[in-house]
Amino acid sequence: MDRWLLRAMTELSSRKFVSRLTGRFAKSTMSRRFIPRFAAAYRIPVEEAEKAIEAYGSLNEFFTRRLAPGRRPIDPGTDALVSPVDAKITACGPVKDGLLLQVKGQDYTLQELLNGSPRAGQYRNGFYWVLYLSPTDYHRIHSPCAGTIVETEHVPGRVYPVNEFGLTKMRRVLSRNERLVTYIRHEDGEVAVVKVGALNVSSIQYVDPKPKELERGQELAYFEFGSTVVLLTEEDTCAPRTDLRPGDSVKMGQRLGDLIRPTEDQG
Template sequence: MTRWLLRMMTELSSRKFISRMTGRFAKSSFSRRLIPRFAAIYNIPVEEAEKAIGEYRSLNDFFTRRLKPGRRPVDAAADSLTSPVDALITGCGVIEDGMMLQIKGQDYTVEELLNGSPRIAQYRRGYFWVLYLSPTDYHRIHSPCDGDIVESEHIAGKVYPVNEFGLTSMRRVLSRNERLVSYIRHEQGEVAVVKVGAMNVSSIRYVEPKPRRLRRGDELAYFEFGSTIVLLSEDGTLNPRPDLKLGSRVSMGERLGTLVPKS
């Protein structure tokens, strides 16, 4: 009964206008006074931030902060596919005939995640990661490889939470929430960076000017509050790191696997 009630409350509160209201407050000067308390509650390492905590104009300004140079070294190997974000791995594995299996007990299809894109045929037997960003994490999103953005898509949707409760108690939130998808063509093939919105995420934004050619580690976008990245690699183009598993933490720029020529 309690789980059903929480699910119903989440359904009712997952409307875009609520996230917009939260976003307006977070961008207002009134929210500035909450920054020290927010940083303390979530144990955010403020010493990593590009600016002193008192220099941020709003809670959103702090939340979307850049880091000091060198705080996230990017794996230098030319064949490396790296994490686009600081995150907890909440799903990973081989895509089995277009299915991503057992993400918090639920199965997803690449077709529904990518909204029926013609590109889904390239990802039917690739590899996937689900990378969850908590409020503690750094929220800028970086390119996982060298390459060109060959297509971008905005997929309208809900804003359900993508935390433990949302992923386990709600029905397939990763493919029902609002998403921005970037398809990046690299020397060995292609990756899809799926940026998933969430409750109280006022928006997902590309950096300006919007990039077309990327080097590994370049800024791509950012979340205004916490959410999730689903990263897909094209069939036969990646050897994943064998030591990474569910519950592992990764930092932006850390190697997730090795890109290989498509056989």
């Protein structure tokens, strides 16, 4: 099929009302009978869930499932920055003068991604990870570090797919889609957790009650259907793992790097 036609079809299907209709069905009891088929199709490890598969009342309830205790151990390192999600690393690297370079062949500006936030300058030469959640993955989002939520922002937008096609064929999807941004202040600086909506995502939700103070690995939010998280750290506040590459998979709680304590002025 012609690439232009594929793009045009994606543009049409990215309307929010399509996601609302999909979400409405997924939350209905009628969707319950599709859970076993859905789990089998995506090879979801149902044994990890906190409840038996037949105990879920809708497809959405199953999709946003919690896991049984102990299924995602949190890295015990004192300064560890951990993955907030189960995901594949789409891209990662240093932010250079406010640019996330070559995310599937496209550059993104922090100003676009963070919707012009005055906080964008804090990440101008930091580090980033783009973490893609497929339908197979666990879809709850956790805090990558201990800290305090200092600001949140909901950025309205489209719901383009954030899979391989969306990121390579559509124009700057990560900064055009709906986003929920959480800024977390920790002992050594600040991180931004940018949750990006996607095709057929009816919403991105904070857990209730929404926390203010966070422990590392504490539940923060969840996606209703697959999506992406962009994790940002400030300049000179994190030493990323050197053995992680785009295409690698990570589990929530696994170490992405180590937070760096700032050196005190000696003068």
